[in-house]
Amino acid sequence: MSKEIRLSVRPLVEYVFRSGSIDNRFRSSSSMTEGTIAHQKIQKTYAQSDQKEVYLKTEINFKGLSFVIDGRCDGLLKSEDIITVDEIKSTRNDVADITDNTNPVHWAQAKFYAYMYAREHELEKMKVQLTYVHVETEEKKQFSQVCTFSELETYIMGVVKKFEPYAALLLDHREKRNRSIKELPFPFESYRTGQRKFAGAVYKSIADEKDLFAHAPTGTGKTISTIFPTIKAIGEGHLERVFYLTAKTITRTAAEETLALMKDKGLHMSSVTITAKDKVCFKEKTVCQKDYCEFADGYYDRVNNGLLDTLANETLMGRVKIGEYARKHKLCPFEFSLDLAYTADMIIGDYNYIFDPRVSLKRFLEDQKKRAILLVDEAHNLVDRARGMFSAELYKSPFLQLKRAFKGVDEGIFESAKAINDDLLKLKKQCGDKRLMELDEIPDSLFSLLDAFVTAAEKELLKQKDGEAQELLVNAYFTAKNFVRISDLYDERYVTYVDHEKSEVRIKMFCLDPSHLLQQFGKGYRSKVYFSATLSPLHYFKDMLGTDEEDYTISIPSPFAKENAEVFIQPLSTRYRDRERSVRPILSMVKNLVETRPGNYLFFFPSYAYMQMVYEQFEDQDWGYEAIIQSSGMAEDEREDFLARFEAGNDKTLIGFAVMGGIFSEGVDLKGDRLNGVVVVGVGLPQLNPERNIIKKYFNKNDKNGYDYAYVYPGINKVLQAGGRLIRTEDDHGTIVLVDDRFLTPKYQKLLPAEWMDFKVIR
Structure with a gap:
């Protein structure tokens, strides 16, 4: 590939000229709209021969690099003897305080446009004008310079010279990346059952510019099966950037570990993990103001050195590594992670950076989407998360x-x-x-x-x-x-x-079906891959996540022998009215289970109240088994302590009581003898409530089974997630017990995975 770098005028001049501090004091969120209106008012004063929003492009060769630079200038004024480039800037500050050197970035933008136009039209001189306009008073202040083409060229080459070390670093990285991808082998000795098929489907989706919905059970190796073909697609020139989106920290870690594994096999590729601001902030309070935070004070004076240092020495930039370099260069770690992300091949972060209308990564321009992919991990979580992102409420x-x-x-x-x-x-x-x-x-x-x-x-x-x-x-x-x-x-x-x-009153605009908005916010990306171990039933998730007729789907069978898990169904009623009656037979089953199959167990319940009821009566039995229980709102260290109790080779049976759909029913890896059995009590139905009933009514009206969409499908997803904690590798063996008579009905039998269907009934 030629040493070509494509970029817009604004990021180029901002890199060279930005200075000062981060200061996130309150600013009117109307300013962007008001700024656009102010621009349009100035442009309406132009003469008929003048032009507005003129697209300009040029190519500059410097030190063996080809800089392809483009942008859109606000105004091109042809009504005078000399052609003028007009750069309009809106402000809320007192216009009287603005001088001709208030912001060098503004002059740089205007001079770039003037140079680009003069070069294309072989003009000897241009007038460069800055127009500042107050968004409220509409007061205007202008500065202008007449520049010869030679002066403009000298200025532009000076800017490019300052940008070149950064560009050279990025281009050198790109060359190393592409070479390493071509030579990169699959990082394991062989593909697991279904893994090659899954990876092939991901690559085909990217090549064909389609979206993919993939149900891939635990053990398929979802992370490597999506990331490896995506990286190969980068090497083939289909993509430039990957967004790996997750709902939980543990799945972000899996993506980081997968990249580290491939780095050991020779991959040279950059990744940045974006962590929430309040989790990475170095200060006691997250106050992004220069008079409070030394990492915000003078941030833009130091950030370029921080970028050059980090990019020259690191490729995989997670929370810890970003924190190290942020401290070294005295930079806000959150803002620094966003600046690094702008350069990265892969960005790992929460769903909200792409889909939330309040948060999105606005630095990533629309035209970059065409060469980017969204890998949406644990996509079953996105349905309720999207409902939350697209809903809004007010309290009195x-x-x-x-x-x-x-x-x-x-x-x-x-x-x-x-x-x-x-x-x-x-x-x-x-x-x-x-x-x-x-x-x-x-x-x-x-x-x-x-x-x-x-x-x-x-x-x-x-x-x-x-x-x-x-x-x-x-x-x-x-x-x-x-x-x-x-x-x-x-x-x-x-x-x-x-x-x-x-006395409280609430009004809520509740998004019942987020599929349309998910499609809108995901529009423009080359491909999107939605995948999960529990993207089942597939038709439901395709409906809820937004699908087109030509999108691809794939359902991978479990790679593990069904003999690895011995499955039992205990046909009790766990409905709310029968819960007290169910406790004694559940305890009887527990005693029989751990006496015949000793080891560590996780018991999942549909609610804290039900779990507490069984736990208290279990404790009264004095059977000598050790028991621990999940509490509401556990801190991170408490969660870690809970999981650490599950040790292989325990002399005593350990039983962990937990809640379905909670922190221990998803993303938890207790491999080998750390976990010998899982008991799932109930079919996971969400609690009957007005919102769920509104969802039910909406889907009934739209010719769907509203009860299934509001209750059954979200419920079975929790069951599948909880049961999926047991068999994590080829060597794992254990017992799954499903406690509820509904598991024997045709409706639920259709929803259970094939590998659970060779079950025995506990009478």
């Missing part, structure tokens, strides 16, 4: 508190908070005797009140005060903004409801 109580806090302090906040509080009270009265009421449409009046509140709150928050009232105002402001933002996504796949308890 914060506005009542703000009304009290700002009475006599700020009339605008007091009046607007009072109006929202009163409006939500009216909705409560409309509910009458009903605890929950669905609305035919979202009340327009509420959005007018929220707009007024947002305007008043912004004026107060820009004063940058401290205190409890200010913190309450910040939270209410962003909640209100999100409510308005989600209303723009609202369609027939939503429902709005009001519920209340005592």
Whole structure:
């Protein structure tokens, strides 16, 4: 490949000229929209012969590198004797304070566009103009320079010279990466059963630019089966970037370990793991302001040295490694991880960086999507996560508190908070005797009140005060903004409801079917691969995650012999009304199980209350077995202690009591004799509640089985996840007991994995 680097004007000049500190004090989130409006108002003043939003492109050769640079200039003014490039910048600062050297990045952008146009049209000179406009007052201030082509060329080459070491590093990395990929073998001696087929399906999906839905049971080696063919596709020129998206830290670790394994086999490829800001922050409080945090103060003056140092020495950049270099160069670790991610071949992080309308990685430009893939791990989790990301709710109580806090302090906040509080009270009265009421449409009046509140709150928050009232105002402001933002996504796949308890009132725009929005937010990527050990039933997940007719699907059988797991069904009723009666036969089964098959067991229950009921009676038996129990809201060290108790070769039987769908039923690897059996009590149905019933009603209306979509399929997923804790490798053997009479019905028999179907019934 030729030593070519493609980039836009803005990231190039920002790399060279950025300076100063991170300062995440409150800024109006309306500024981007207002900035666009300000741009358009200036552009409307242009003469008929002038042009706006002009695409420009050039190629610059320097030190054996070819820089292909493009961008879009705001204005090209042809009405004067000399052609002018106009770069428009909106601001909220006092225009009088802006000087011609306030921001070198702005001049650099404008001069690049002037150079690109002059070079293409062989002009001897150009006028370069900066136009600053205040978003509220529309006051305008302009600076201009007339530059010869020679002056522009000297300036541009000076910028490119400063950027070249960084570019050379990236290009050298790319060459090493592509060579190493061509020579990279599959990192294991052989493929497991089904693994080659899965990897082949991933590669074909990328080559054909299709999405893939893959059900791949535990033991298939999902991580290597998706990452290895994706890396090969990079080597073949199909892709430049991979987003590996997960819901949990443990699956992020699996992706990191897979890359480390391939690095040992010769792979040279960069990856960055993005960890949430509050988890990596070096300070006691996550306050990104230069007067509080030394890692924010002067961040942009130091970040380029940090990037060059890290990229010259590291390829796999996880939380620990990023933290080391961030400390070395005195950089905010979170912002540094985002700057590193911009250069990385693979980005590992949470679903929300791509799908959440509030969070997404906005630095990654639209045109980069075409050469990028989304690998969505544990994709069964994305359904409920997406519902949460695309829903929004408002509570009455914060506005009542703000009304009290700002009475006599700020009339605008007091009046607007009072109006929202009163409006939500009216909705409560409309509910009458009903605890929950669905609305035919979202009340327009509420959005007018929220707009007024947002305007008043912004004026107060820009004063940058401290205190409890200010913190309450910040939270209410962003909640209100999100409510308005989600209303723009609202369609027939939503429902709005009001519920209340005592003095509290809540209104919620609830996304019932996230498939359309997941498709919209995932649009433009070359391919998306949704995979999980429990992407079953496949038709349900295709419906919920968003599929096109031409998308690919694959279902891989378990690679392990069915003899590895001895499966029993105990046909008891675990329905709510029968739970007390079920305890004695469950305990009897437990005693028989551990006496005939001693070892370590995990027992999963559908609720904490049911688990506690069985645990207490188990403890009364004094059988000499050791028992530990999951508690609500366990800290990370408590979780680790719980799992550490499962040791191979225990003299005593250990029984862990846990909750289905909780922290121990997914992503937990207790290999070999660390776990000898799993007992799953119940069919995992979510608790009957108004939201689930609304989901049921919606899918019934849309010619689907609403009860299955709201309850049965999410429930069986929990069962499959819990049972999947047992057999993790070819050498694992053990016992699975499913406790519920419904497991013997035709509906549930169809939902159980093939390898569980050779079961025995406990009578």
